[in-house]
Amino acid sequence: MVAIVCVSDQSGCRLYPLGLLVALLPLLTTHLCLLLNFSQETLAWCNPYWLDCHSISATGRQGVAYFVFKGGMLPAMLLLALYWWLNQYWLRHHFTHKVFAIGWLGSLASVALSVYTLSLGHDGDIPYLLRRTGVVTYLGLTFICQLILAATLSQSPLTRSTGRHLLTLSTLTLSLALLSLALDASMGEGYERIENAVEWSLILLLNLHVLLSVRLWKRLGVRMTLQHQ
Structure with a gap:
């Protein structure tokens, strides 16, 4: 039987470049789609991390950005699932007394955001439900994995x-999510002015978590290899 093993030696394939792609591809895709909408004047210019700007969903609903969003995010979700499985193999190699489920949970999170991506740009109650369910499931499961x-x-x-740095980042992510719920309850319709900025910030924090973790891969020289068992 052949098994994938993640090791910290000079054998196998370096994982750091793959990890960089996992962290940066979603960010590049969403920001590129926003710029495409700006250039085609389908969305008004604004700062997505500030008040009264557009949602991430709005960047992939129309024009060329519709195809770029799907063409970037679907491969990104496939890579994200692979990232979580590689982490599971790596953790099992170094923490053999524990059982980890992040491979499965991360894959479910990737499937959830893929459903969101595919339903984006389509009208109706069912696509709306798929988008909401997909993004909430992705955020929740990704946070648990991280x-x-x-x-x-x-x-x-x-x-x-x-x-510890990753725990601090996760705490910041959770704090922002809880703060957004509190503001939504207290501000009413006024919360709509900052809702999209919170969404962009949450996605940024989740991808920064990935980026920080793959820096550790680089420092430790984590590689993937195949071993017979």
Whole structure:
């Protein structure tokens, strides 16, 4: 039987470049689609991380950006699922006394955002329900996976510093999500002015978490190899 094993030695394929693509492709896709909408004047110019700007969904609904969004996000979700499976193999190699489910949870998160991506640009109650369910499921499961990864890394002296930084980032993500719920309840319709900025910020934080974790891959020289078992 052949198994994939993630190791920290000179054998196998380096994972750092793949990790960089996982972290940056979603950010590049969404920001590129926003710029395409600006250039085609389908959306008004604004700062997505500030008041009264457009949602991420709005960037992929029309024009050339409709195709760019799907063409970038669907491969990004496939890579994200692979990223979580590689993390699971790597953690099992170094923490053999634990059982991790982040491969499965991360794959479900990727499927959820793929459903969101495919339903984007289509009208009706069912596409709307698919989009809402997809994005909420993606955010929730991704946060759980990142929390498991950070908590596990913080237990080892070799990875403790990065693990604690990742926990801090996860705490910031959760705090922003809870703050947005509180503001939504207290501000009423006024919350709509900042809702999209919160959405962009949450996605940025989730991808920064990936970027910080793959920096650890680079520092430790994590590689993927095949072993017979």
